[in-house]
Structure formats: C-alpha cells, structure tokens
Amino acid sequence: MPRSLRIEKENGVYHIINRGNYRQDLFINEGAHAAFEKCLFEACEKCEWVLEGFCVMTNHFHLVVRTPKGNLIYGMKWLQSTFANRYHHYRKVHGKLFQGRYKSLIVAEGSHLGALLHYVHLNPVRASMVSVDQLKDYRWSSFWYLFNKRKRPDFLDCSGGLEAAGGLADTPKGRDQYLSYLKWLSEEDAAQKEMAFEKMCRGWALGTKDFKKALLEEVEDDNEPVDQPEKVPRYDGERLREANELRWEMLLEKGLSAIGKDTKSISGDLKSADWKVTLACLLKLKTSATNVWITQQLNMGTPDAVSRYVSEFRTSGGDQKMPFKELTTKVMT
Template sequence: MPRKERIEYPGAIYHVISRGNYRKNLFTAQTTGAAFERAIFEAVERCGWKLHAYVIMSNHYHLAVETPDPNLVDGMRWLQSTFATRFNRLRNERGHVFQGRYKSILINEDRPLIGLINYIHLNPVRAKLCTVDELKDYALSSYPKYWKRKRPEGLDRATLLSLCDLPDTLAGMRKYETHLKLQDEADPRKREALAKQYCRGWFLGSPKAKKDLAKDLAKSAPLVNWEGVDLKELNEVRWEQIVQNELKRLKKKEDAITQDPKGADWKVSIAKRLRKETTAKNPWIAGKIKGVKRKI
C-alpha cells in the first residue's frame, strides 16, 4: 500500500495550525506561551525557515512559514515534541499536549499570503482580546515584533510589506496598520468565511495553480498516498493517471469504458491494479471504469 506523506518541496509556504489536546488551554500562562514562542524561533533557526507571521492564542496557534528546504515535517516534529516535553516538565504533567497532528495548508500565491498574514495578525482582535490599535501590546504574535528595529532571526517583515507595495520601514508599518484596520471585520458571518478560506482544505491559490501542482505531484511522487480527507483530489489525479496509462497499455480508447461490458476482463485488471496500488474505494473505481465493483 502506498505510504502517506505531507506535501513538501523547496520554497513551499504553509499555514500551520495546531490545537491543544482536547482543546485545553496550553498558553494561558505567560510562561507557557513565551516558552512556545521561544521554541518556534528555535525551530526557525534549526530548519532555516522564513517565518512570515505567527500568533499564539490560548489553546491553539497559527504559523505562516516558508521552507527553503523541504523539511516542514522534520521541523514540526521537533517543534511540537520539544515543546511537549518542556510543557510537561514545567507543569509536572504527562501525556499528549497537542490535539492529533497539525494541519498544514499550502499557500501558492502572493495575494493569498497577504490575506493569510492579515488573518493571523487579526486573530486576537476577532477573539475580542484587543483592538487593532492595541495589537502592538499582544506579545505572543509576530505583529508587535514587526515594529521593532531589531527583530528575531528568521522573522520576515520585508516580504509582506513588499507585497503590499510598502517600504520596509516604520512608515511602511504605519500604513500596514491602517491596512489591518480596513481588514478588521466584526460580522461573525464574515469571520466564519475567513476561517473557511484560510483554515480548511489543503491549498490556497488559484484553481489553475492548484491543478498544476496536483499534476506535478502525481508525476513526481507516483507511489504516495497523500494524507488526509482534504487531499482526496490529489490522490484522484494519480488514480486517473493510472487509468489512462492502463487504457494506453491495453490499446483501449475512452469510449470503450462505456461501450464494453461491465465485467470485461480488461476492466477487472485495471480495477485490481487500482486496489493494489492505491487507496481508491470501490465506488470511485466502479464509477471510473463503469461497473466492476462486484468482480474486484
């Protein structure tokens, strides 16, 4: 059976989200929040990441992180396991700290990245912990660090300001602050739409970019079963490619799928390959090669 993996490639940008186990409050104490913030920057330094934005809330966190080397999995494993050890030692506890595995959403283009950084920075505002004017006082976030002349190593302010056509200066930050005020939205329906846009699925970018990446991944990693329900469409691209390759090998045209009997031997052979090499379920296989479910 194909192995399950995260999508990694040089220069990939991700929105990473993780919550406390059972949604418990991990970061309500200043000591635990500050400890996790230190761990983030240690991971950034160890892995050579470019950190575009982050925010640490009471029971979850968000990162916008770029990986010049394809090492998100290794870096996140180190970050979460290291913090879990430190947290349990600090609180004299045992067991899991985070709720399952973290979520990572690929960010493919400039405009979605700007929107994501805004979304991350405005988390405390949407949670009614502060106003935009007070965001500089919300310590566990990249936003107040953006205002400092000497920023933590690896925190990249320049990219965002450049994407906003602003200079990498305090004057640029003042204009960015105005930009955030314009983005702030009190309507709860709008907040839900933002969460759906930036926190769900596996990819944030144009439909064409999404389709192109799916094709590239199917070619470069033909034996990978991409992890998670959100990545079903990625797997389906590869399954479809297997069907097309088999049709070519068997010298069958597309119309044979509908014209030949459901139990045709060639259909059964394709179905067996799909069952052996992929996680495709019988309904998908039967729908794709028109009814061989009973003979798989």
C-alpha cells in the same frame, strides 16, 4: 492501507497549526507564550527556516514557515518535543501536551500566501482578544514584530503581508497602511470569502488546482505494479479526499491522452466501450478510485456496471496482455 500525505520540499512554505490536548489552554500566561516563542526561534535557527508569520493564542498556534532545506518534519518534531519537555520540567506535570502531531498545509506563493498571512495576523481579532486598532500591541504575533523592527530576528521575514496588501513598504507609513488594510479586511466578509479564510486550516494544500496537481505528481513515487486494492496509494482522512480525487483525475487525463480519447469520446462512445473498460480497470488497480467516481468520469452507466465490466475484463486476461501493460506504463510514469 491509507497513508498521510506529507510533503517536504526545499523552499516549501507551510501553514502549521496545533492545539493543546483536548483543546485545553496551553499558553496560559506571558511566561508560557515567551517559552514557546523562544523554542520557535531556536527551531528556526537550528533548521534554517524562514519564519514568514506566526501567532500564538491561548490554546493553539499558527506558524507560516519556509523550509529552504526541506526539513519540516524534523524541525516540528524538535520544536514540539523540546517545548513539551521544558513545559513539563518547569511546571512539574506529566502527560500529553498537544492534541496530536500537528497539521500542515503546503502553501502556494503569491496571493494564497498573502491571504494566509492576513488570516494569521487577524487571529486575535477573530477571537475577540483585541480590536484591530490594538492588534500591533498583541505581543505573541509576527504582526507585533512588524511594528518593532529593531527586535526582529534575522529569520523573521515580515514582508509577505505588506506585499500582499498592495506592495506596501516596510516603513512607518507602509505599516500603518497595512493596519488600515487589515481593519478593512476584518469588516469585509466578501473579501474574506474571496480569500477563502474558512479554508485556511482545512485540507492539505492552499493553492490552485494546478498547484495541487503538481505537488501530487512530485510525491508519486510508488509506481510499482500493484494488483491488490488494499495496497493502492490512498491518502487518509476525509480532509484529504480532494488529494485522492486529484490523483485519480491526473491519471485519467494521462490515460485518455495515451489512447487518443477526449471528453467528446466519453459522452459519445458506448458505456461499455473497450477503451473505457480498459481505463476503468487501470484506475481500479492503480488507485483507490470508487466505482461511483469512475462511472461519472467515464459515463459508464452505473457503479455495478463498472464492477461487472472490470471483472469480465480481468477474467478474460485483459489486464495481463501487453497493450494493457504498455498503457499502464505510460500512465504511471
């Protein structure tokens, strides 16, 4: 069955988002904002998180959290359940508070983390709640704490945004320069596009293709022989299609390397070449790769042809012979 892609890493950095159930306004007044911030800060202390940034709006929140102990799932469960219990007790209401578990994207260090912090800090501006000039007065954000240094808790690290805006110092001058930078950024659609603002809440990871591949390699723990397609690891949801295809690509690259083939061989050899059929069979057994994807990657003609070639290969016992098993071991380990 499909499964969620949940990655917990020691010292991992995450963008976490959740909304009120049915997108209802959840943080309806200063008291609700303050109560959530209190729970968030308690979670950071309890789990020893580093809070890189946050912004609490009226019906949703954004958190940028570093987890030195790799305990994101435990910490988020505690944070949301504790806030919900307190909210219900105080308001004498019942029912589901958040729209779901929460969404988390693991984030690459450097420019991707910096762009995310800019995105989070500019949330109230994009929602037309404040202007950029008023941003430092928006109370429920790490940007407010940037300008109120003495009130920062020890676990709140406000240096990321400053560093990403040009290595600015955490001084009155540096903070003013960061505000000017955000004002420029808020007016520059091209710069926002380059930083991929529109993708900050999509998918499962923010980073380069190599970064994502490395993450998938870390979670590839299910290396037992798998013969039934329905038991093959496949990450659920349209938003995780990229993770599935990256996994298929990684295994295909390992397979090509193991048999001494390359992209020239793919285009130059027969569509029904034995080595192509062998790799296609391996991909069908060990991944949820579609016939369409395999056809395109291995230049095998049509999706129906892939099905036919693989079926004939298995009927002849090719997948039970030692060469196939040895190749499978090389690719899957």
